Amino acid sequence: MSDLRSPSVRIDHDKCIAHKGCRTCIDVCPTDILALGPDGKVRMAFDECWFCLPCEHDCPTKAITVEIPYLLR
Amino acid sequence: MSDPKIIETDILVVGGGTAGPLAAIKAKAANPALRVLLLDKANVKRAGAIAEGMDSVNNAVIPGHATPEQYVREITIANDGIVNQRTIHAYAIRSHAMIRELDSWGVKFEKDATGEYAVRKVHHMGAYVLPMPEGYAVKKVIYKQIRKLGVEVTNRLITTRLLLARDGSVAGAMALDSRSGEFVVIQAKAVVLCTGSAGRLGLPASGYLFGTYENPTNAGDGYSMAYHAGAELSGLECFQINPLIKDYNGPACAYVTGPFGGYTVNAKGERFIKSDYWSGQMMLEFWRELESGNGPVFLKLDHLAEETVSRIENILHVTERPTRGRFHDGRGTDYRHDLVEMHISEIGLCGGHSASGVWVDENARTTVPRLYAAGDLCNVAHNYMLGAMVFGAIAGEDSARHWGGGDLPDYDPAQIEAERRRVFAPLERAEGLAPSQVEYKLRRMVNDYLQPPKITRKMEIGLERFAEIRADLDRMKANNPHELMRAMEVHAILDCAELAARASLYRQESRWGLYHYRPELPARDDGEWFCFVELRKGEDGRPHLFKRPVPEYVVPVAAAELYAYDQMRIDAAE
Numbered sequence: 001m002s003d004l005r006s007p008s009v010r011i012d013h014d015k016c017i018a019h020k021g022c023r024t025c026i027d028v029c030p031t032d033i034l035a036l037g038p039d040g041k042v043r044m045a046f047d048e049c050w051f052c053l054p055c056e057h058d059c060p061t062k063a064i065t066v067e068i069p070y071l072l073r
Numbered sequence: 074m075s076d077p078k079i080i081e082t083d084i085l086v087v088g089g090g091t092a093g094p095l096a097a098i099k100a101k102a103a104n105p106a107l108r109v110l111l112l113d114k115a116n117v118k119r120a121g122a123i124a125e126g127m128d129s130v131n132n133a134v135i136p137g138h139a140t141p142e143q144y145v146r147e148i149t150i151a152n153d154g155i156v157n158q159r160t161i162h163a164y165a166i167r168s169h170a171m172i173r174e175l176d177s178w179g180v181k182f183e184k185d186a187t188g189e190y191a192v193r194k195v196h197h198m199g200a201y202v203l204p205m206p207e208g209y210a211v212k213k214v215i216y217k218q219i220r221k222l223g224v225e226v227t228n229r230l231i232t233t234r235l236l237l238a239r240d241g242s243v244a245g246a247m248a249l250d251s252r253s254g255e256f257v258v259i260q261a262k263a264v265v266l267c268t269g270s271a272g273r274l275g276l277p278a279s280g281y282l283f284g285t286y287e288n289p290t291n292a293g294d295g296y297s298m299a300y301h302a303g304a305e306l307s308g309l310e311c312f313q314i315n316p317l318i319k320d321y322n323g324p325a326c327a328y329v330t331g332p333f334g335g336y337t338v339n340a341k342g343e344r345f346i347k348s349d350y351w352s353g354q355m356m357l358e359f360w361r362e363l364e365s366g367n368g369p370v371f372l373k374l375d376h377l378a379e380e381t382v383s384r385i386e387n388i389l390h391v392t393e394r395p396t397r398g399r400f401h402d403g404r405g406t407d408y409r410h411d412l413v414e415m416h417i418s419e420i421g422l423c424g425g426h427s428a429s430g431v432w433v434d435e436n437a438r439t440t441v442p443r444l445y446a447a448g449d450l451c452n453v454a455h456n457y458m459l460g461a462m463v464f465g466a467i468a469g470e471d472s473a474r475h476w477g478g479g480d481l482p483d484y485d486p487a488q489i490e491a492e493r494r495r496v497f498a499p500l501e502r503a504e505g506l507a508p509s510q511v512e513y514k515l516r517r518m519v520n521d522y523l524q525p526p527k528i529t530r531k532m533e534i535g536l537e538r539f540a541e542i543r544a545d546l547d548r549m550k551a552n553n554p555h556e557l558m559r560a561m562e563v564h565a566i567l568d569c570a571e572l573a574a575r576a577s578l579y580r581q582e583s584r585w586g587l588y589h590y591r592p593e594l595p596a597r598d599d600g601e602w603f604c605f606v607e608l609r610k611g612e613d614g615r616p617h618l619f620k621r622p623v624p625e626y627v628v629p630v631a632a633a634e635l636y637a638y639d640q641m642r643i644d645a646a647e
Contacts, residue, residue, distance in 0.1 A: 030115040030124050030290050031283065032229065032251060032555060046555065048283045051396045054119040057209075068400050071281040072320050 007044035008067045015063035025055035077256040082110040088267035089113035090121015092448025092465030096265045097224040099469030114231040126209035128392040131457040133203040134168035138192040141165035145628040152454040160453045163435040167463045179214045181207040193332035197348045208392040235302040238482035242442035254554035263443045263472035268295030270449040271569040275419025276516035295450040297565035299431045305440040307432040307452040309576035312588045313423040319416040323394040325372045335374045339367040353586030354638040371412035428454035437468035499560040505550030508560040525590045579618045
């Protein structure tokens, strides 16, 4: 985990339905970097994104936007 | 620490990406009474190199377009003759049936107006590329078959070592649950390793550890596990090096754009290679172009019609690496009027793209009884996605038939405690080095000392640095099971780095273009080195290197034809 001040996986918590039990993005992430925070909201927990998009594509409410990590942009 | 969780199964398949699901499906289909467990460190639904899909089959052998014999000849030539043709032939004769089976499951392949597969030409000689217009769905289609057949699936387990039976065969595997931190022992009658390439070996030029071409979950775990189980590894000096979009570090991709008229040019806008098919010879010409001052090298699409560019975007920006479009948008790159800057990737080990992997025969058997390997992990040259599926299928069927009966092999339980101590040490240590820092330094050293051209003195220094980093493994500190998984991956990456250096030093010639280019030994030496370079862990615990003769060809290749890939360069005078 290096720097998550500006996480490249952005989650719109107004759309996210993790509080209803949804774990889709957490389940499909190959590098397992998305986690449920203590506040019940999904957040990027490790700076290990492969920008592959299953989280964004499989999200039932389209709450996720994946940006290209800053170092590659 | 609590006792390990023990799981019993008949056939254990490690890796749920491309080869693994087919191995599990075919093992279960061969004998539905067997327990088949498919395990992945991620989630089988979205695991492996094709987590997000694949936009084309690169090596379809379809009647009317190619014959198995043609394909075997093509790959023999593409790999400078160092192939076990029996394995390539075993793939080729099942290639068409595999496509038809995938088609029947719901995978969409491009067809022409008459309903025939629309095969395209990218390779140096034959035509083997078949687009997959809805390739983003391939994992989902296969997952349905896994469920339908009753294959058991376990996710988020990273396998760290194979369990060895008392007779030297394999009795299962040991794994870490990267979420709960639980230690798991899986007993099995046979193990099929499908853990993919060693894709986190070199450091991407961006410096971002996870900005790799391969799915970064493919850290080389399987190479390390097979090595420590005593299996023979093959061709680790035949690196994977790819022409990728600079900084994005993903494919451009020549297999998609080539048939539409895209091609590679230098800074003057001139073509300099005859074929964009990925080979070491092509990469060498790419490197020479950069060295000559004619670079950068670009992918050129700006001459194509609007509708063609749109079709390319609809494939390239949707499947396999769908963030390509997002990357280009960020830099204001539009294929219609901009060239796409390309570069030479960091090194990796991969059977599917080059030829480095665990040695297998035409039944996907390794040199250790009860142990199989398939997909990018095995050494079947240029096997790609469809080859991974076919070899997975072969491994699944053979393991079920050969080992499905009988009892679980007996093993020494002491190895479980030893492995548990190794795995959990970074968690139990009070303080130490961050696994990500050790990984960064290791992979930077891989770039500094192993990236071709390969220089003897540099590789020797690299081995010294790797030995120092090996001592650092015992200083790593993990704060949670996730970091512990990363720490165990660093162990595997280091094994791959050391073995790749040793194999590269052992082969005293140049071969496969840039993949094994040694300027001190610039010529190919067929007298001494028309053979495989193999290694296995010796009785002394050290890597033991040796030559393995190239098995007699089943498809003859004329001497004049064998090095056709040498003529890759288009001379400026032409």
